[in-house]
Amino acid sequence: MALFGATLIQLAFLLTLSAIGMSAWYFWKQDLRFYVGARRSLIGASLLVIGAALTLIQQLLVGNYALEYVARYSSRTNDGIYKIAGLWAGMEGSLLFWASVLGTYIFLVSYFNRKRNRTLMPIVNIVLGIVMLFFLFIIINFENPFRVLPLGTAIEAQGGTGLNPLLQNWAMLIHPPLLYLGYVGFVVPFAFAVAALVTKRLDATWIRSTRRWTLIPWLFLGAGVILGGRWAYVELGWGGYWAWDPVENASFLPWLTGTAYLHSVIIQEKKNMLKMWNVVLIMITFTLTIFGTYLTRSGILSSVHAFAATDLGIWFFGFVVFIILSCVALLVWRKDELSSQRRLESFTSRESGFLFNNMIFLALAMAILWGTMFPILSEAVRGVQITVGSTYFNRITAPIGMLLLVLVGVGPLLSWRRTSRATLLRNFTWPLAAGTGTMVIAMLLGMRQVYPLIIAGLVAFVLAGILIETVNGIRARRRLAGEGVFLALRSMIDKNRSRYGGYIVHIGILCMFIGFAGKAFSTEQDVSLGQGESEILKGYTFTVDRFYTEEHPSYSAFIVDLAVEKQHRPVTVLRPERRHYTNWEDQPNTEVALFSRPLEDLYAIVGGYDPESDKVLLKIMINPLVQMVWLGGIILILGTLVALLPSRAERKAKEVTA
Amino acid sequence: MNKFRLGLLLLALAAGLAGQEGKDALQRELEKEVMAPCCYGAPVSEHESEAAKQVRGQITQLIGEGRTREEILDMYVAIYGERILAQPRAEGFNLMAYVMPPMFLLVGGILLVYIINQMKTPATATATRRKKTYSDEFFDKVEREMKEMGI
Numbered sequence: 001m002a003l004f005g006a007t008l009i010q011l012a013f014l015l016t017l018s019a020i021g022m023s024a025w026y027f028w029k030q031d032l033r034f035y036v037g038a039r040r041s042l043i044g045a046s047l048l049v050i051g052a053a054l055t056l057i058q059q060l061l062v063g064n065y066a067l068e069y070v071a072r073y074s075s076r077t078n079d080g081i082y083k084i085a086g087l088w089a090g091m092e093g094s095l096l097f098w099a100s101v102l103g104t105y106i107f108l109v110s111y112f113n114r115k116r117n118r119t120l121m122p123i124v125n126i127v128l129g130i131v132m133l134f135f136l137f138i139i140i141n142f143e144n145p146f147r148v149l150p151l152g153t154a155i156e157a158q159g160g161t162g163l164n165p166l167l168q169n170w171a172m173l174i175h176p177p178l179l180y181l182g183y184v185g186f187v188v189p190f191a192f193a194v195a196a197l198v199t200k201r202l203d204a205t206w207i208r209s210t211r212r213w214t215l216i217p218w219l220f221l222g223a224g225v226i227l228g229g230r231w232a233y234v235e236l237g238w239g240g241y242w243a244w245d246p247v248e249n250a251s252f253l254p255w256l257t258g259t260a261y262l263h264s265v266i267i268q269e270k271k272n273m274l275k276m277w278n279v280v281l282i283m284i285t286f287t288l289t290i291f292g293t294y295l296t297r298s299g300i301l302s303s304v305h306a307f308a309a310t311d312l313g314i315w316f317f318g319f320v321v322f323i324i325l326s327c328v329a330l331l332v333w334r335k336d337e338l339s340s341q342r343r344l345e346s347f348t349s350r351e352s353g354f355l356f357n358n359m360i361f362l363a364l365a366m367a368i369l370w371g372t373m374f375p376i377l378s379e380a381v382r383g384v385q386i387t388v389g390s391t392y393f394n395r396i397t398a399p400i401g402m403l404l405l406v407l408v409g410v411g412p413l414l415s416w417r418r419t420s421r422a423t424l425l426r427n428f429t430w431p432l433a434a435g436t437g438t439m440v441i442a443m444l445l446g447m448r449q450v451y452p453l454i455i456a457g458l459v460a461f462v463l464a465g466i467l468i469e470t471v472n473g474i475r476a477r478r479r480l481a482g483e484g485v486f487l488a489l490r491s492m493i494d495k496n497r498s499r500y501g502g503y504i505v506h507i508g509i510l511c512m513f514i515g516f517a518g519k520a521f522s523t524e525q526d527v528s529l530g531q532g533e534s535e536i537l538k539g540y541t542f543t544v545d546r547f548y549t550e551e552h553p554s555y556s557a558f559i560v561d562l563a564v565e566k567q568h569r570p571v572t573v574l575r576p577e578r579r580h581y582t583n584w585e586d587q588p589n590t591e592v593a594l595f596s597r598p599l600e601d602l603y604a605i606v607g608g609y610d611p612e613s614d615k616v617l618l619k620i621m622i623n624p625l626v627q628m629v630w631l632g633g634i635i636l637i638l639g640t641l642v643a644l645l646p647s648r649a650e651r652k653a654k655e656v657t658a
Numbered sequence: 659m660n661k662f663r664l665g666l667l668l669l670a671l672a673a674g675l676a677g678q679e680g681k682d683a684l685q686r687e688l689e690k691e692v693m694a695p696c697c698y699g700a701p702v703s704e705h706e707s708e709a710a711k712q713v714r715g716q717i718t719q720l721i722g723e724g725r726t727r728e729e730i731l732d733m734y735v736a737i738y739g740e741r742i743l744a745q746p747r748a749e750g751f752n753l754m755a756y757v758m759p760p761m762f763l764l765v766g767g768i769l770l771v772y773i774i775n776q777m778k779t780p781a782t783a784t785a786t787r788r789k790k791t792y793s794d795e796f797f798d799k800v801e802r803e804m805k806e807m808g809i
């Protein structure tokens with residue numbers, strides 16, 4: 001099977017190469033047979049890569065420990081489901097996974113565009129082919145997951161090392177695939193942008209054709225980032241969900257620029273403006289996805305997420321440079337075609353609002369990128385290693401995040417083209433009153449921290465704006481169509497899914513900001529407790545009932561039963577664990593005990609056991625409003641789905657054409 | 659006189675409690691500012707390694723000895739280098755780390771105001787009317803042919 005898997009990858013490489021060659025030939029000779037051949041070759045290559053990934057999964061599941069990759073990232077004691085996670089646990093498998101996700105996108109793009117975008121598709125195929133070729137080249141020459149171990153190797157005999165215990169969590173089964181689906185998916189709108197530039201089809205057609213192809217990776221990336229936060233919260237045991245780790249940042253950057261792009265394309269769709277800007281934004285977004293892959297795999301930055309340092313860095317860096325130079329050359333080549341034919345009328349217009357929103361998204365992305373890369377810069381310039389940690393990022397991103405929140409509220413209150421003074425006054429009065437009122441009430445209730453106060457005010461401001469807009473829309477529909485409230489709401493959303501889906505996403509973001517503000521009120525305590533001893537924290541009494549050891553096939557666990565009471569009423573029993581995995585003795589693993597209530601989380605981890613005093617060391621935390629972060633994530637996903645799904649009119653039109 | 663003594667006693671007690679609270683706050687602050695020297699992957703407040711535990715203990719001891727925040731941080735920098743700090747000090751070259759993010763915002767804002775002003779000026783006739791080029795004709799032809807071939 002090792003030979004089979006490796007052959008599939010090599011065949012895929014050859015087919016991709018031929019697809020690119022045939023596409024180029026088609027352009028030179030204008031012979032359409034070559035276009036058809038190129039498309040079929042690329043689809044064939046994609047299916048072969050997907051086949052190779054499935055072969056590796058099969059090898060992981062059956063436990064073929066003669067394969068070096070299977071032996072390193074799986075073991076006899078791993079559960080079947082975690083054996084599948086082995087596919088993305090190591091460098092070789094994850095690159096193959098990357099290529100197979102790209103293959104899936106290529107297959108779907110080819111299928112859905114088999115009778116559409118005929119002018120753009122040949123170039124789209126070339127771009128997708130080049131990206132695929134790069135990854136297959138890396139896999140074949142440097143990171144072959146089908147390498148066979150020399151006979152009689154110890155690791156094979158013992159039945160594999162097994163998956164890193166940190167990755168043995170349900171969130172880790174979903175988080176990496178989602179991130180990959182997001183990362184890789186941005187290649188599709190990028191390829192269409194390049195195709196639009198080459199063919200000079202720079203009207204809104206390519207934007208409309210890729211609206212869903214952009215929303216889907218954006219959704220996957222967003223969901224992946226949130227799920228990564230959830231994994232960090234329940235697995236890493238430090239009580240937080242976002243550590244501003246370089247690799248976390250790398251996944252967040254394309255999401256930010258992708259968000260800016262999703263907003264600015266609305267202007268091109270509606271007003272045929274910002275052609276250059278949209279092309280640049282999707283180019284930046286795609287470049288950042290490859291740059292993120294480079295950060296994770298080059299070993300230039302230390303991170304809990306990074307793979308071991310390899311020689312791949314130079315190749316990825318070269319590819320990033322190639323992408324940037326190609327994009328710049330294309331933009332210069334087509335700069336005359338990119339100039340807008342329509343003009344902005346006023347600063348107080350929705351168009352300007354979108355532009356400011358874009359600028360802040362980009363500034364935020366630049367600031368995060370700057371902080372992420374600063375340790376490298378410091379070492380290069382001064383020869384001094386420094387750390388740029390979460391304290392720094394929280395400090396620089398918080399004010400920019402607030403500005404962004406302001407614009408989330410202001411944007412929808414502005415009219416297209418120009419907002420008159422009377423409209424400004426009418427649209428802003430209630431939201432401003434709601435924001436100010438909320439801040440005053442929060443202050444009267446004793447809230448004194450600056451950021452939580454501002455967030456409370458801004459959340460109320462944005463929410464009031466969305467509410468008023470929605471109520472006005474319902475009223476108008478009721479007046480015009482005589483519909484009931486719910487029917488009016490439903491048809492209003494159905495008629496403008498991207499707008500109202502966007503508003504739902506905004507509500508999700510508001511929930512997340514409320515969750516972020518809650519961090520300011522979290523409490524934690526390091527305690528050393530013997531059996532029967534208690535600690536009181538924020539009105540909760542934590543009592544150690546007992547501590548004991550449990551043996552499992554792949555690990556032994558030291559467990560503490562921690563009874564929690566409030567006002568003499570039992571609340572729950574927390575069971576934090578400290579695990580020692582058989583093949584990972586040097587890496588004790590903390591299993592967080594978490595009890596979530598609507599307004600706060602009770603969170604405990606075991607730091608260790610002191611045999612002299614017969615006491616356990618515990619870290620206990622009470623984290624308010626963390627649930628709002630996850631709730632916000634769910635609302636964000638729902639909002640995106642609303643924007644993604646076709647409206648009734650679209651469905652009907654499709655039925656008619658079918 | 660007894661009331662006066664009681665008052666003094668309560669005052670001393672309050673000052674003692676406030677002092678302890680201040681020490682705890684400083685401890686928490688320092689634990690967030692010093693990285694775990696084992697891997698420099700997280701501050702000692704979040705890290706559970708032996709090295710991180712050791713640093714937490716040292717910080718408690720140093721605060722107990724009456725050392726100030728800056729003295730303690732200086733001591734760690736002297737032992738491990740600047741990498742031990744969770745965020746770079748805003749001085750010298752490191753100042754750039756703090757100056758650039760607001761600059762991105764400022765420069766971006768100024769640039770945007772300029773661009774919007776430019777976009778507000780009326781478009782010239784040449785920009786609005788684009789001639790059909792050879793490339794357009796070629797792609798129109800390709801599209802026609804592809805439709806004919808049913809691709």
